[in-house]
Amino acid sequence: MMNILLVEDDIDLATTIVDYLDIESIQCDHASNGLMGLNLVENNHYQMIILDVNMPKMDGLTLCNTLREQGMDIPILMLTARDSLENKLQGFEAGSDDYLVKPFAMQELVARVQVLANRRSGQAKRIVLGDLAIDLTQKIALVKQTQLKLSPIAFKLLAVLVRAAPQTLSRQQIMQLVWGDEQPDSNSLKVHIYHLRKQLEGATTNVQLATVASAGFAIKQQNKGNT
DSSP states (O other): OEEEEEEOSOHHHHHHHHHHHHHTTEEEEEESSHHHHHHHHHHSOOSEEEEESSOSSSOHHHHHHHHHHTTOOOOEEEEESOOSHHHHHHHHHHTOSEEEESSOOHHHHHHHHHHHTTSOOSOOSEEEETTEEEETTTTEEEETTEEOOOOHHHHHHHHHHHHHTTSOBOHHHHHHHHHTTSOOOHHHHHHHHHHHHHHHHHTTOSEEEEEETTTEEEEEEOOTTOO
């Protein structure tokens, strides 16, 4: 069953949403303010978040921005009574993935939830794996606060692999995600993988760039017992 979080201070609306989602076989936890919502996100796994903008203790924009600063890539759908372009842009700048203006049809809410829950957000500003931290705003990668020396392509390659971690990405998937439709020859990927691996090894990080035979490449965090 899909598991999501609703952060909404209007108890009547929240009850209606939770009950309707339950009919659609969607498990929905509820928080009545932003701080409660932040606590639930930090202690549970959710496939997406429905987030009201105007709330006590911590508003939706602040909560959304906080989650993105922490590197969380959970898809976020903003709910608000404000329908101006400026308000929508504020939501997207804070890191939301979608926007729904009140009042709305429950069928539309369910449709958007189902779409968002099946993907990861591209709005996260920071990604962390082990002692490796990637700042997507400044486009830098740090190991124990020491910056890796990466070309723009190497940085993008690292970000792509860390987002997918620990999943293995094929060479074709990596080429598409890094270069798009204008792809260089396959030797370019080999060269960038080589230099990226050397950077990680030189930084003595607990994150390893592994070659998976006949499959592709994967970034993985090493267990404490591994050398």
